[in-house]
Amino acid sequence: MKKESIQEVNSIFQQPWWLNAVAPGEWSVVVAEHGGRVVGRLPYVKKSRRGLDFLRMPALTQTLGPWIEKKEAKYPKILAWQKDVMAELIGKLPKFDSFQQNFHYEITNWLPFYWHGFRQTTRYTYVLSDISDADKVWAGFLENIRREIKKAAKQVCLRTDLGIHRFLEVNEKTFSRQGMGLPYSPDLVHRIDRACGDENRKIFFAEDASGRIHAAIYIIWDERSAYYLMGGGDPELRNSGATSLLMWEAIQFASRVTQKFDFEGSMVEPIERFFRAFGGVQMPYFSISKMTPWLKTLQTVKSGVRLFFRKG
Helix, strand or coil, rough: CCCCCCHHHHHHHHHHHHHHHCCCCCCEEEEEEECEEEEEECCCCEEEEEEEEEECCCEEEEEEECCECCCCCCCCHHHHHHHHHHHHHHHHCCCCCCCEEEEECCCCHHHHHHHHHCCCEEEEEEEEEECHHEEEEEHHCCCHHHHHHCCCCCCCEEEECCHHHHHHHHHHHHHHHCCCCCCCCCHHHHHHHHHHHCCCEEEEEEEEEECEEEEEEEEEEEECCEEEEEEECCCHHHHHHHHHHHHHHHHHHCCCCCCEEEEECCHHHHHHHHHHHHEEEEEEEEEEEEEEEHHHHHHHHHHHHHHHHHHC
């Protein structure tokens, strides 16, 4: 079945076929039009629970937020254009009790959302903006990453033929080591894998001579950028450097199919430190939220009750 793809997006995560995979039957989109032409789009995922409506980010989706047609004009007029388009998109959103979305880093102006009562916090990703020159990318790695890659290359070989079931086994080990279950369902991962197919995803495994899988990573891409989506490793084999090797292999592969490599970032310090070592540029992006006053009050009361019983 042919994928439903559109041009009016900032990233792969706004594509209809992606949203059909991660939020089947739960997503929709509001559009702004000018002269019969779509000039802005804002996809959203709606979930209802106990009579409350939540507009939320689906799992394994880095960003949503608005796409706004770029305009050639003086800077003040560009800002005015963004204000008008965003205001129209906000006005067309369905009624909600709580809203939360991460915007793509290309959206650098969230003032129109502020003026409509939304709040913002900043998150970060790391992006290699030009992966066409492998030597230049390699030179940007910190020395410890280059050492790990060289060490791993002597212990493991690359495989890309083991499939999604084997990947999930490795992926789950990372969370098991922390006493956690998978933060997303295997069914979701299978839907993503089917939707992406060979033209939008690749899975990399590091296997040693004994057949042990040291690490695995899962990347997706479109014509703009590749994204590190998921990964995992065997806790007993963590010191082999296999994950660093797989990242390097993934970046080299991505250079043949797209322009950039987005590590998808993390606010977890050890993960951020690992991604940063690959030489990508730190890119801030906005996490935008809004909550109705009474729901905010309800959450404050619940937090107070939990604190009371914890102290008691």
